[in-house]
Amino acid sequence: MAKSGEREQWGTRIGLILAVAGNAVGLGNFLRFPVQAAQNGGGAFMIPYFIFFILLGIPLMWIEWGIGRHGGKYRHGSAPGMFDVLWKHKLAKYLGSFGLFISLTILIYYTYIESWTLGFSLFSILGFFSNETVQTMPNFLSSYQGITESSTFSSIWTAYLLMLFTFVLNFYILYRGIAQGIEKLAKIAMPLLFIFAIILVIRVVTLGTPDPSLPENSVENGFAFIWNPDFNQLGNPIIWLAAAGQIFFTLSVGMGTIHAYASYLKPKDDIALSALTTASTNEFAEVILGASIAIPVAVAFFGLDMTKAIAQGGAFNLGFVAMPAIFGSAHLPLGEIFGFLWFLLLFFAGITSSVAMGQPIVAFLEDEFGMDRRKAVLTLAAVVLISVQLVVFFLKYGFLDEMDYWAGTFGLVVFALMETILFMWVFGADKAWKEMNDGGDIKIPRIFYYIMKYITPVILAGIMIWWFVQNALPTLLLKNVSPENVPYIWGARVLMLVLFGGIIWLVKKAWNNRKEIF
Template identity: 40%
Template sequence: MTASNPKEYWNSRIGIILAVSGSAVGLGNFLRFPGLASKHGGGAFMLAYFVSFLIIGLSICWAEWAMGRAGGQKGYNSSPGILGAITGRKNLKYLGVLGVLVPVMIYMYYVYIEAWCLGYAVNFMAGNLEFQSGEEASAFFGSFVGITENGAAFGFGIRQVGFFLVAVFILNFFLIYRGLSRGIELFCKYAMPALMILALVVLVRVMTLGTPDPGNPDLNVSNGLGYMWNPTKVFVEERTAEGDWQKLKEIVGERSLSAAQEEASASSDLRVREISLPEQLTNFQLWLDAAGQIFFSLSIGFGVIINYASYLKRKDDVVLSGLAATSANEFCEVGLGGLMTVPAAFTFLGIAGATGSTLGLGFNALPMVFSSMPAGQLFGFLFFFLLFLAAVTSSLSMLQPGIAFLEEAMEIDRHRSVTALGIITAIGSGFVVYFSKDLKALDTIDFWVGTFLIFVLATVQIIIFGWVIGINRGLKMANQGALFPVPKIYGFIMKYVTPTFLLTIFALWTTQNVFGYNILTGQQEYSSYWKDLFIEPNGVAWFSVFLIVIVAAFIAILATIAKKFKFQDERGKKS
């Protein structure tokens, strides 16, 4: 740190816990997690999710906390500096570049979605979101975010995203400008409790919906919870011309089941089949989705925790703090998000409305749900405002790693680094928002950075912790000042099991989602992301990848020329 830029610290343990929890709590908790759980069968998904939490989540979380604090004690707060300093190996700072690239690039499109949340909250409060059909909800969403043509998102009326984008961008940088304790920590101390209170209010309303439509008695909250959490799934299957059976529709509720059984008994080409928990666990896509959700759930592999932990003091307890932060996040995800969104959508819209993508569930289905329920205008506002608060706490965490890196690499104070990062992210966000047609820029960057590079960074971090630093030294770093140490079994898990699990999941995911090869069926269909680059080149997709490469190169060049990143290796030689 320079004399004009003294070392920052968190003011309290609860402050860092709420800040780290805030970085993880976001749209993934209230939309992505419930959607995946209902898709795969709650019981099966939760088992895979819990295994992934123990093997991937806690391991990488504790590793990031330990490495971050150790790097902070050596005077570094950015991922390139931390990895270089604690290992004494110059080249590892280039792997640390990912810890800056990932959060900065994600911020460029996440702030756009953050503006959607605020815009929907304001429009609910203004009474503009009373939809009678899915077509109306989709039309409003398309118009609001500018999905029909490039440049359409720059409108500044209340029914357009432009004004809200400017507002949230200014809010984020105002808070980050105030610093670690007076900005991020102070905001999270108020925002996180407020978020949980709002979520509880909406949850109570959802749990008391009963059966809104007496004409469809199977559409009720109880069946909505059953649809999401039952360990078994029941489907009507249809015989194909080749004699194979394929899923036709899912069945939920006793009346629907009885009707389906009667229909199947009258036709030899239909059958009702129950898919058990063990059978569901043989679906490797379930494991891919569960492992992927862990990254979003705990904010691991984002470059955020390692940065936040670098501002801890030497004797601060990283083991307990890490466990507390993950517990708070799991409460929001499983206890609130898992009981709120999908059951509400099912109760009013049935299975068709409760399934779909994260954005489809959040910005198409749920506005229709709130339009249909008593006092829906109020509860719609509360729901989207809590999403907005969650998005702000997450977006702040995405900015801090970039701030820390610019401070160290350019040897400037916080205020100048905030200005520099503001210019960089404004250009990047402007690119994403301008190319709003079909959300192509957002979707491309989200795939290659928000999914692909997160896997890479998480794998890099756990391998460095277990193999480069060494598991014994790594655990000693983690246990310093701990009320209780990391369980001994985690020494074996973090060194062998977690890297193997991650590499296996990553290989399967890349094979299926990048190269389009389905291991189970042997069929190959290139993913849209691969097609956009190499099969049917899409200009926006190429420009999006080019933007990622340019930002990565900029960070790597700064890491190369920065005086602060000239490390002393383990043998005492300059490297």
């Protein structure tokens, strides 16, 4: 950790790239991406996905690295201070508060989901899945979560203890700091993640047809579904919206985490090539590795139609129901070992993302209140530990889903639109362009100047309006919500309002303290 009064810095450039890539490479790469592809036409989904990667993903990466490094010059490691530097207006810092709210809210429930992957890796190597099928696994998962009871789990306490272990590990890494904590984690976890993924891909590719009596259930048909587009489906706007949404999830843009990491760069450190390398690393993990595991192996064991049906149940069904059933199948020798690798891979992907979500809050408390790292981490840990209790015990009532929609879906687009307008229009496109290219090992192609200034904000505004009309408004009005869930949904909303209100109050207090000093 840095000495008192000094801002921390990354130890090595490769450590920085691995850490930011670890932030981006998360559960969305290996769980959400295959589900989105299966739900939205397979190959047809991939075309708009790559289009939005170019028009949204890469531009937002450069924008967030640019804002972060620029804010770091003024000793700001979080969005409120960074936005205040970009726009000398009293509202700027409060707009930045939205970034802190998103990262904090996602961190609260993400840590719990992350702990499931650790638990399931242990269950796999211990042979818990040997007698499970795709029909019985839903009860296994729900009993683990404390929703139902089974012969394996009669209460939620196994999940709770694993959540506490995951919680302590996350905050220990955060406490260790940028170079000694987050960077060291990335240097260990990211190579192991890729090694495990490559081993799994090789096993999937060589799997062939597990049941010779069902020749249509083959790995080849799984790959064909992903990479052979049905161009007739491209007229469906839902597919385009899903592809754009996946870009946000996969690159972890729109939540303030990349800003925080980039703020610890030196003023002339490269961001042009580093941001592109980070985005490319994430895409390799998602498109090459992520797409080559879950869908092909599910098609090989269950067939294409059933795989699509399983995917309709969401990422949890594919990752925590279908995959354990496959690893427990007699048609997959050494399945318990491959299951252990699969879920440990997910755990590494999860923890490199969750520590990134905590860093903006820690940086805010350090930079704006002068807290030492220990006090800042303990303050954040207390808030997360109290809040996650509600997520754990009210999961079955839609508590987690409500938080995930407003912070982890709709909120990402709102914040991304804010930062794009502030950087490219309020701060100024020419100054932003210079900032992003300053000290760069490459020059960003000039066409991206116009993409970032015009095309990216228009697409973001379109997505935000669409989501509000199609999803956010019905969600806000509690359409299709079971009556027994309504009090808990409002509970989730109250929690989010309290978190957001607390952040606004802290930002106001920090700036008032600054006025008194100066």
